[in-house]
Amino acid sequence: MKIQTSVPTGKVARASQFMKAGVKVGGNYIKHYSKKLMDPSLSKDELHQDNAADIYDALSELKGSALKMAQMLSMDRGLLPVAYSDKFTMAQYSAPPLSGPLVVKTFKTYFGKTPAQLFDTFSVEAVNAASIGQVHQAWKDGKKLAVKVQYPGVADAVSSDLKIAKPLAVRLLKLNERDIDRYMGEVESKLLEETDYELELKRSIEISEACAHIPGLIFPKYYPELSSKRILTMDWLDGLHLKEFMKTNPSQDVRDQIGQALWDFYDYQIHTLRQVHADPHPGNFLMRANGTMGVIDFGCVKVIPDFYYDNYFRLVNPDTLDDATLTEEIFENLEFITDADSPKERQFFSDLFKDMTRMLAEPFAVDTFDFGDDAYFTKVYAFAEGLANVQELKNSKVARGSQDGLYVNRTYYGLYAMLNELKARIVTTKPEWLRSAKEVA
Template sequence: MSDEKANLFGEFRRMARTSGAVGGIAARVAGQRFLGIKTDKAAHAEDLKAILGGLKGPMMKVAQMLSTIPDALPEEYARELATLQSNAPPMGWPFVRRRMASELGPAWQSRFKTFGQEAAAAASLGQVHRATLPDGRQVACKLQYPDMPTVVEADLRQLKLAMGLYARMDSSIQGGDIYDELRDRLREELDYEREAAQMRLYGLMLENVEGVRVPSPVPELTTKRLLTMNWLDGRAIQQRIEEDPSQDERNAYARTLFRAWYVPFYRYGVIHGDPHLGNYQVRPDDRGINLLDFGTIRVFEPRFVGGTVMLFEAIESGDDDKAAHAFEKWGFRDLKRDTMDVLMKWARFVHEPLMEDRERPIQETNDPLYGRKVAEEVHAGLKRTGGVRPPREFVLMDRATVGLGSVFLRLRARVNWHRLFKEMVEGFDEAELAARQAEALARAGVPAAGAVAV
């Protein structure tokens, strides 16, 4: 069978597997909404998670992203899909050898002193092997699963169908730009040479941030489908949390993570868009953090970052006109005042930990569903006022904020979030950010095309 026919058959088979799940969602939700048929959406969501969780990465990653965007999916589906983890079967050693030969040539093993035959870790689009270079350096080799571009395109078609069906049932949040953003970021993530450049960018942006370590790529052993980087010793932060560390240690992790995410954003207009627990480790030698996986990176125009600072100032001072200007800088168009009032409920919820100059947990209520309740109020308000079309930049910014907040909740950290934030934005100037951003992108070699998507 030719490669083209094999790819086409693989895509068809994958679409057949996911289309049943998508169709099931549409039938059940539409049946309840339009025909009054009662369905067990929670049970169906569990089935959907089982179906999608066995796929190799992209749909799982998209589901994780959508689960953090209020009302992009029905509550039951968002809750179940948020728990998805990649459980794709690992590539066996004979397959790995062939894949490595296709990336580095038939004599690829001569370029390593040792190369682990078993995968050391799984990534959303591939798997990681530990190896040693001839000069003794320990490295991690992230090798992409075969035919992932075809897989991603098939998943994107299914995602577009699913989001379109849901939009017909509920237009409170119009998701066209959300889809475009997820599509572009997923396509970028396929390019490991781009990820290597983004890794260099993070190394530059965080080089003076205490407690954060970023791996460095090995360019001569990196291709579009193979990313080789220095190995960082560490273990999953979730394991350390389960050991019940001291409050001081929990607080130290939280402060380091806050700076790891928001120094790049407020000083360079860049954010790491994938803040799930698998993307950072605790180091064995201190209370520092290893930051990993730089495939989903968003570079913002300085005006968007300026809008974020302006919105904080508007909430702090109670200035509704300034808030309206901030939403305009973010890219919201023709917002009615009553729609903006609804959006401000979500903005106040997100900014609430930043408002008081004192040590506190990220959320003071003990209600684990508090955030969901706020989102439901916002959803109901948007339905009442005619809906809204979020700008595409909002997707990863919101994911980072909500995702990182959930990590702070798990850490049970108590820090002064207000002072951490003020440290980020002191002396903020859009022109200075633009200059720093341009210099950092050029030094890191981040591709100009698509670097700032608008």
């Protein structure tokens, strides 16, 4: 694997890396259309593969928020062509690691000691490298440990990276610039939180202790004395990431056990703790043949405001959409429709978001749900793809949807996607008030 000996930290150096990616993308388009002159039937598959590789290479050199954005995009199968989502998936746990000397330098900065002075043994070669940091294996007092070391400079570059990346996102993904601006503050605040390992340490201990009663979940113990603002030490957990786990051909029963643990984990966080592990990608879960699963990385936690929670989940109750007045009130509260909308726009967007709500809430409308039902996910992805082409959304004078929905929706999207890949059949536990009155009767 390629080893990285430095990370661009200055604004000019990082901006140059983004520009380099943009130039390569432009060159790929020229190459594509030149070939298309010779062969009009040529598809964009090769173009997408070339662009995905060039953009990923640039972002992986930058690390931090730039690579984190690729990781987030890889979770959204409906947003990007397959070539992008497949390539960007590498950002979840297979980014190029930093060299040993840079790792040692980080320890000296925050502890005044080398890893060899802090641990009985410490492997300077990373066993895992993702967007914000990389993981090393260590031993101390007979315990096997995982030590997460943050890439240098990523915390200081979050704000400037997002500003530089915006034009590339608008051009490549055809995203509405107004929508990007609307959610930029929420994204920036979460990325800044993810670079604060002292905050992650606090949340990791609190949430793992609160969820320790959930069957099938394994949480590591954390070590404050071996952690700092940029270094986090915890017990080593064994297990396989989702794709590797599925290659072992686990039984339906084992897949159901792990899927149920996933569902129960998120159900308890959202409805009881009102804060949630909002980074549900496969790199944060370690699955085992006995049906248990390790949970790591509480860097991205979304605290759900009561007002948003009450409105969002009232929509999940199947009875709500039968009440036109209540539905309209909730849509206004969640900013799906606004006072600036004409009667025609209100009707259009109300119908659109009713359809979306009915579809995404299907698992909540039943006691058990088969997430292996590919027909359901084909329908969801087709709807998401269709949304990208809805002219009324593109031409709307306002961005639709509360900023609080960004990470809540992302959480459910990631959860559904993992359960689908597991082909898990789930008992969809939920608060009693989310059940239809017809169902209760």
